Amino acid sequence: QDVTRVAAVWTVPVEQQWASRLHNALIAAEERGEIDYVYSENITNTDYERVMREYAEQGVQLMVGEAFGVEQPARAVAADYPEISFLMGSSLPPVEPNFATFDNFIHEPSYLTGIIAGLKTETDKIGMVGGYAIPEVNRLMHAFMAGALSVNPDATFSVSFINSWYDPPKAKETAFAMVDAGADILYAERFGVSDAAKERGILAIGNVIDTSTDYPGTILASALWHGEPMIDKAIADVKAGSFTASDYGIYAFMEYGGGSLVVDESLAGPEAVAAARAVEATILDGSFVVEIDDTEPTSSQ
């Protein structure tokens, strides 16, 4: 049996940056003919367990999703269906035999984008706009700030959360406010921020997905997350019968190609790029480890 049957359960619409990375990887695998892919999007946490069980009853082999709001029920479902492999976004450890976990650990490229931003800022003010202060977001913001401070100790940050995942007009307004307060680089965790940067003719740092073609001349650098290494590994493991309850989060690390830095050299200039690439090398060879800090980031005082 060649084609693995995979189901994904998303709590967000598949356009959402985070889900889209895995969704795209799964679609690519389907197009390669490796899997048969079905999904449900925008599933509330209240309904999450039911949807998992419905897919489980349909006999899928691999289930991908997000257990963040439903850690216990998701594990309960996995326990009830030991023959199915579960690969779930989670803040908690994996559970034997079939509940593997992951998260988007792209703090490494985020650190590198921080270096570039720290070198490029002229006002030493960087604005950061996020959705909600959850660990997933917090750790990337902290890594970014650490990277910037490593090259520019004078850099200051203002951090705002808009309390919504999908309110681009509001994210844009928040970003405008930061520009008005002097920021010349924006960290774009949400849709809407880069739009503000583009309109005001300043630079933005991308996150998770590469939007540089949508905002030419605006996206200075981006920390990308690639779902493919993890998804492809998981599919291969399922096919090989070697899927284990491990932490697949490591496949987001740069070492596995799950995270990468893209930078617009024409905007960043050779020195900044060189500085970032130098640190990138030390990350890749393991001589430098970017710290993971999940606490809520706050503006510099």
Place this chain on the structure above:
Amino acid sequence: MSPSKTLLSLENITKRFGALAANDDISLRLDEGEVLALLGENGAGKTTLMNILFGHYVQDAGSVRVKDREGNLVTLPPGSPGAALAAGIGMVHQHFTLAENLSGLDNIRLGTEKLLSFGQSGRAREKIAQIIAESGLDVDLERRVDSLTVGEKQRVEILKALYRDARVLILDEPTAVLTPQEAEGLFTVLRRLAANGLGVIFISHKLGEVLSISNRILVLRSGRKAGELVTADADRRAIADLMVGKAVTAIDRKPGVPGAPVLALEGVNLGKSGARQSLVDVSLTLRAGEIVALAGVSGNGQSGIAALLSGLAIPDSGLFSLFGQPVLRADPRDLVRAGLARMPEDRQHDGVVGTMSVADNIAIEDVRSPGFSRFGLLDRKAMQERAVTAIERYDVRCSGPDAEARLLSGGNVQKLILARVLERTPKVILANQPTRGLDIGAQSEVHRRILAARDRGAAILVISEDLDELFTLADRFLVIHAGQVVDAGPTETLDRATVGLLMAGHMNSIESRAS
């Protein structure tokens, strides 16, 4: 059709509401320059007929024909006030049809100009000023309607009709809220307009007005045409008999024997609230075994007195005492327990919960009492039994104790309320408009029960706009005007003219009469 003097003709109009035939095969004709009076008891179908003529209601059968500008009688499309207006029909409604958030001027202009235009308030203002000058119906056009008195609102209603240059004017009880003097002013205008060819249909319960203004009288009874008279040949007695369908017998009343005071207001003031007129320094006393009338043009503070005696308000200052005890808080239940019975002015609005059963509505004032409930649970059986006796003893016509109150006719709702309050043998009774809208049989039944209660020793205050009723019942008269109450003295010492003057605010008429 050859050119005639006929302006308007209604042909075989029939209108049903459910099982009730409000208009049954009615025809009428109106000539140029004629004032036709439409008479009939409450519920006889007068307003319904006019509403059909004007297009508010759609008749089940029959047609309305109006003379057009060429002099031909043309049929109006049913249900179109617009068409009626265009044909030159103007109507002054029994119940105000004014937008209270607009000025008098805007209410008059409403619908007279093209919707999608800039409007012509200047020209309208001029024209109305002219009508006011000619008619004497004076009112401040720029004031918002909600700040006008009822009399002023009535004048705006009339101006609305005159403004449109109507050739047929329908006036549905236009004088109900006017003082006799204001009414006389209106009649002057009508006479002049009629002389210029205007046709008028005039509805009123006041026979005197009808006799003085009309040329012809049409009487309706229970939806049918009961007869037609030429005013010059008619007298009060004949009209009344035609209205009721049988000879009207007067009720005979023996004077009461007043006992000790049971209820008193002393120097009471009560502020304005909503449409309620404020009370100014009101003092009055009710004694056991007497019926006291409270006469007045509606809207002069009757509702304030009723609110106090119903337990819905307490005086802002002054004293309200019942059996010598001061009443300190507004609570209907306290008053009911103390032996006060209250009949609301608007029985449909305040008297019954339409969607609850007859049994529920009879028990509603006492549900918390041991008679009808225990441990917070209803004693349905007791409620049912009480309803069965009440229906029988007060002749409430309904399908049974479980019938919804909204399905009862006005008279039967009134009987239901009588049953509710009188079965407790109360010591004080507030009878507010006790027979409004009742047929003559029901009326005398209510009067009989009120007199019986007095003879039993109850103190009774009757509030009514019907002077005949007050003269029939009362031992003593109070008159209210602009929130002030004067004691007019025992019924035997009074006549209608004196009471009318007092109602119009000529407070010194008692002194002048005394001197």
Place this chain on the structure above:
Amino acid sequence: MDVLLDIFGSANFWAAAIRIATPLIFGVLGALLCERAGVLNLGIEGIFVAGAMAGWLAVYLGAGLWGGVLVAALAGATFGLLHAFLTIILGLSQHVSGIGITLLATSISYFTYRTSLPSVTSPPRIAPFQPIAIPVLSDLPFLGPALFQQTALTWLALFMVALIAFVLYRTPLGLAIRAVGDNPASVEAQGLSVRGLRIGAVVTGSALMALGGAFLTMSAFDAFFFGMINGRGWICIALVVFASWQPGKALLGALFFGAFDAFQIRLQAEIGQVVPGQIFLMLPYLLSILALVLVARKADYPRALLQPWTKGQRH
């Protein structure tokens, strides 16, 4: 204090306030028109979604920006017509119909978006309205720079305020609309159609609400997102009461709201989070409630609001 001066003294702040206020201006005008005629339209939140989606989709499919505005207005008018049918023709509960319209408009919009664009993985974009400078106005000192940043839709919103105020207070039509919301019998007795006026007001009002949504996807942003209306419609329902059903005050209320939001965003950006951010987000709601409580007694409610009218029935 310096911070406050900085914020209030900057034209960008006022530009932001006007931008944030624009969808609310459309929404509150729409709600005002419906309520002036006596109909509460709780479908507003859903109609915002429908306007945002339909307008955007039309532009995405090539209708052009003004074509999109028209489509959005038509979508709003359609849901308005449904609400009018249920509440004015059938006389059903305005509350329930409104909530039903919100559910329906929202789910239809989401379903249509997903069904017409099944395989998008990042929201497609359109070229939105661009700021336009109105010759004289934009040259005004201080105010000019704030207005200079606004797009045609904001100008349309401001024009609508003037237009609706003019129609309501200066034309026979406005007279009739104000009357029908106070006492339908007054309108019927003067030969006008109660239902016609109400249906017209609800349909037009709903079209305006939809423009509020369209502003979000065609001017404030350039793509449609699920959930992006984020309660803006509900705010308008409160703003109408706050504005005592007057267009001028509605504009002020929306601007006040926009200014408050712009202010709290800036305060967060400039001095960081001194108190939990939610406090700031709560404030507009709490202030609205406070305003409602304060104006309630004096409020000039359209007296016929929520009351169905049936011809030939005793009222």
Place this chain on the structure above:
Amino acid sequence: MTLRLEPRANASLGLRLSVSIASGLAALLIVAIPVLAAAGNPFTAYILMAQGAFGSMFALSETLNRATPLILTGLAATIAFRARLWNIGAEGQLYMGALAAVLVGSGLLQLPPALMVPAIMLAGFVAGGLMMIVPTLLKQRFGADEVVITLLLNFVVILLIQMLIEGPLKDPLAMGWPQSVPLLAEARFDKLIPRLRMHWGLVVGLVAALVLWFMVRKSVLGFEIKAVGENKAAARFAGIPVDATMLKVALISGGLAGLAGVSEVAGVKFYLSADLSPGFGYSGIVVAMLAGLSPIGSVLAAVFIAAVFVGADSMSRATGISSYIADLVVALSLLCILVGSFFLRFRIAGIGRRVEV
């Protein structure tokens, strides 16, 4: 022959049931349009919907599990609307109930389960009730419109919850996720059947429906509520304390919505988060209207709405139709039922045929 509408005296139970069923069928019929638009086969879709809602023990349990909070919020709307108190704030009251349950049941009290469960239920009831009493008082004292205020309070409450679960109530063991500390084991509702999500909250809902039915039919309070709701002026004239009765209604209505929150947090989720309810409070209004404000009917209506949602959602997965169709089906059902209610109030009569009585 012209047709006209005449008000109906009283709709019989049979008529009500047939109108409800006809409305439901009409909704299903209309649903064929979006199904066809998404290139699906409506008949397959109906079968899959039925299977998804009732086709297995699991499906049935899921339907009932989803119906549980809807029964309670439906009852909350039922009692309030009966008194013409327009409570649109059940969503916020639900969260307040859940918040109170978590405050009491996560360590504040140490009680055996037999006491702990009643304690959190009481706390949730009171918290939800207070949340409705405030707007009711504002309405009575200041004439402030309760529709708008209860609606706005929903947003205030959800922000308050967010603030608390990111602040003082935040679970330190939740890896930084904004969620509250969990309920103690003693405070949780047991499952009705092992491995299925159905829990004792369902029983709470059913009992609440029975109690409310009894109250409405048999108690003086029920009598007074009806009088106040149907004709405030007459009730006031008859001496029924209108304001006090309204406050009792507010307490019960808000309290029931609060219980829905308790039920979700103690029966399903075990901790408080800002996504506890996907709009159960708003759906309660739909449930109550669908049931014609009947308490027992609310149970049936809640199950119907839950089944429509769960069935349509499951159907979307089986057919590949976008899962947004589930909400669409619910919305269509509401509007069809609303139109159906018109036929309960009026009958259509042909004028020519009226018999003389």
